[in-house]
Amino acid sequence: MRRYLSTITLALGLGIILFPHHSNNETKPGPEVYSAKYETNSKLALLEQDVKLTDDLCRTQCSTDYVKMISQIEAGEQPDKVLTSMKSAHEKMDVLIWTKRSQTIEQGVKAGEIPVSYKDQAAAYLAEAKAAAESGRHYQSPKFGAGQQVYFVQGLPASNGENSLIGVIHQDILHQVTDHQMKNLRLEPYPNENRWKVESVDTDTLKDKVVDHPEDNQGTSHYHQNEVVVKFKQDPTEAQLAQIKSEIKATSVQKIGYTFVFRTEGMEAKALMAYFGKWDVAYVEPHFLYLTNDYYDDQEEDTTDTTKSNYTDSQNSQTSSIAPNFKPNDNLFSKYQWNLPLIETVEGWQFNRGAKDVIVAVVDTGADLQHPDLKGQLLPGYNVITGNDQPQDDVGHGTHVTGVIAAIVNNNLGVAGMTWYNKVMPVKVLDQTGAGSTYSVAQGIIWAADHGAKVMNLSLGNYADSGFLHDAIKYAYDKDVALIAASGNDNTERPGYPAAYPEVFAVAASDSENKKAPFSNYGDYIDVTAPGVSIASTYPDNQYAALSGTSMASPHVTALAALIRSTNPNLKNTDVYQIMRDSAQDLGTTGFDKYFGYGLIDVSKAIQLAEKRTSTSFNWSKNWFTQRFISQKYAWRLNDNGLAKTSESKTNF
Incomplete structure (x- = not known):
């Protein structure tokens, strides 16, 4: 979540924070202590591994x-x-x-x-x-x-x-995978794409920061040079809005909910924020960028192909049992999908394989709508970038995330997803560069919540605490959506958003040996861990790729949340969160820790807990929130030295 995350491009993989104060050597004293050289070399090795596995x-x-x-x-x-x-x-x-x-x-x-x-x-x-x-x-x-x-x-x-x-x-x-992972694993500085007029700033002070090397991304956020986000305590009248437009020479004004995005060619963000000091606003903030952290076919098919018949049988037998020794026949499963057996996915299928009325929204770069391993699993979605209902993926990240959740199981093709029947609603909020504005991400979250999503995956992020984004998160949370987010790929304890918001379930990444992935962010806000290293999944143009990142860990947890809600539809989002914590396999030090949260998700145990549990969210949700990392709420003010951060209030639950 550094380079891309910052300005609100909610990123593919999110973050790679290096620790310049550690010695620059190859040793790894503990799960959290990585030198810049060790971390960079580890990421380069992972990139090479992902490319090699993709070739295979x-x-x-x-x-x-x-x-x-x-x-x-x-x-x-x-x-x-x-x-x-x-x-x-x-x-x-x-x-x-x-x-x-x-x-x-x-x-x-x-x-x-x-x-x-x-x-x-x-x-x-x-x-x-x-x-x-x-x-x-x-x-x-x-x-x-x-x-x-x-x-x-x-x-x-x-x-x-x-x-x-x-x-x-x-x-x-x-x-494509090399380019993707260079960005996803934060191995290159934030690219100042021509279509984004952005500034790189220190997240704590908003002072300008030069980003020439990957290490510079730590704690760095990015925002649009000539835009601000404003939430008024009371909406301006048309006359007041006209006055504002005239005074700042606005070239455009967008509104979502009660929040406005003002764009002007004549004033930069800092001056715009100072200008709105004379208006009665709840907050004014830069327009940050976020980036990735990573129907049946209607054509006539040959009758000798068993793919469709097997899939049809499974679709028509949602409540039927499967053999105790069942293993999916997807041709890439046995050799490449180490991740699903590790978290007891096949065992979990003995109890529940999903329900098509529990809709999963993937708020990301879209999905390959024609991929043969996804067709039939996708519902009509939305493209915030173009404003139409064709969220076609032009990056690859969203297609990969979607495949982890819902690639067709047991169809003699490609990979197996974690759910058999849960439908995915792709919502494209990130453009062809893998970046998107706070406005687009917030709009996508609200759209998905309004269109029936029960679970939402957010494999994107930024280190900037945006009130605008948080309002959208709270809107979806209040509609009982279970919100799952990637923590980031910078190996930093600095909280990234939306993962660190208390309404969101935060996911760290681990490898095939249940060790902390070298890139995975950590902290008191982490809830659980899931596989995130060299994950095989669907990729655009009927292809498959292996990618690493917390972006790949998050959809494992999202799929589990969908299976839990499919098992027991009466559970609230907070119940779903607690079941995933209670059922996790403890890793690291005994009990909760900041590297693995409550541990590695366990699909089988979680589904069995969901069968037994009744909704008691009111009784324990306050306790949960007090255990979570609650981010300090800040206001921005302009002083003689530029922008400074002042504590406004701290929320207690």
Whole structure:
């Protein structure tokens, strides 16, 4: 939550705080003490691991797709139609060639063209692939190319021994994941995107801060240079609003609820805040940026494909039991999804697998609305950025988060989500850079709460305590929405928002050995921990990727909250929170601690507790809030030295 989070771009992964006062060495004395060098090296190693695993996921899924194409052709379908159809649905498959033993590669049935820049290299690997396949062997070449133009060649023999399927696969996803994780894990300074006119400031003082290196992001927030957010104690009349617009030369005024966002070309944020001192306002604050912390197919399907039939059976058997030794047949589950067995997900499915009337909102970058592992799981959502109902993901973060929650289970395809039946409502509040304003995030939260969300995932954040955002959070909380948020990826104890708000359930990240992820933020506001290292999930354009971050940990908890509410619809959001704490597997020091909260979530135990528990939120919620980290509420004032932070009040529960 540093670079992107600050200005309200609620970030993909949130934060990477380094500790410059520690020695610059490779040792790791404890879960919270990481030197800048150790933390950076750990994150670089994780990035490399995520890219390597994504490469492996791509190759595995491509092999599955090849097997499907060969089966269709051997069943009597025309090779050219099969190849064209697959290439149309999977743009990464640049060239597909169905060839006979007696044919040259050029004589085979072909869809697509070999990239000119790598034609010679690709041709050499294609020849190797054909020879290997005709010998009955599965062939995959090394990667070749550079940057976004990275490829590999694959060859697979047909069962008759006379034909083979070979082709060139474009792996631009590796570049996407690298770029994504550089931002998500805060390995690069906050990018001053051309579309955002932002300033980097110290969160405590709002004094300008130069961000040249990843370490500079610690405690840094970002805001729009020429905008402020204002909540009046009493809404201005039309005449007063016209006066304000005239005096500040406003170019636009937006309103959500009782809060206004004023934009002007003539005044900067500090001057605007000083101006509103003469008006009766509840608060005036910079317009911060936040960023990521990370239907059935209506087309005619081949009757030999078991994907749809298995899925249909499961959808029609929401209350049916599954075998005690059940293991989903999703082809990436056993090898790559270490995270679900670790938190007892399959065991939990013995008791409940979700309910379609418990809607989960993913407030993020949107979702890939056509992904075959998500279609049928998505409800109509909203795109705050464009103002329409097409929240198509143009980043990848939201698609990945959505897959962790609700990728179709047991459909012989890709990954398994944690819930079978809970529908996801994608709400796009972050743009193509992975950033969004306080206004867009708040608007998305309110929209989701008004459109039936029972659980909401917020894998985004900022270190700035925004009254505007908090008002939106409280609005959703008061509508009994369970709000789950990522803590951030800066390895800092500094609270990030919205995770640190008392109405929000905060999630830290752990690895496959139940150790604190080296990037995960920590503090007294952390509620629980969930897997967040190299998590395999859905990615745009029918792909799958492995990503790390508290953004990936948060949707595990969101899915659990949905399963709890599916098990016992009478529970309040506070009941859901308490059940997840009470059922967590204790990690770290005995009892609650600031690195793991109450511990690692346990799906099976939580669902069983939900079956037994009645709503007693009124009796214990006050105790819970007193245990939570309650952030100090501040007001901003302008003095001779610039903006300063003054304590206004401290809320007690």
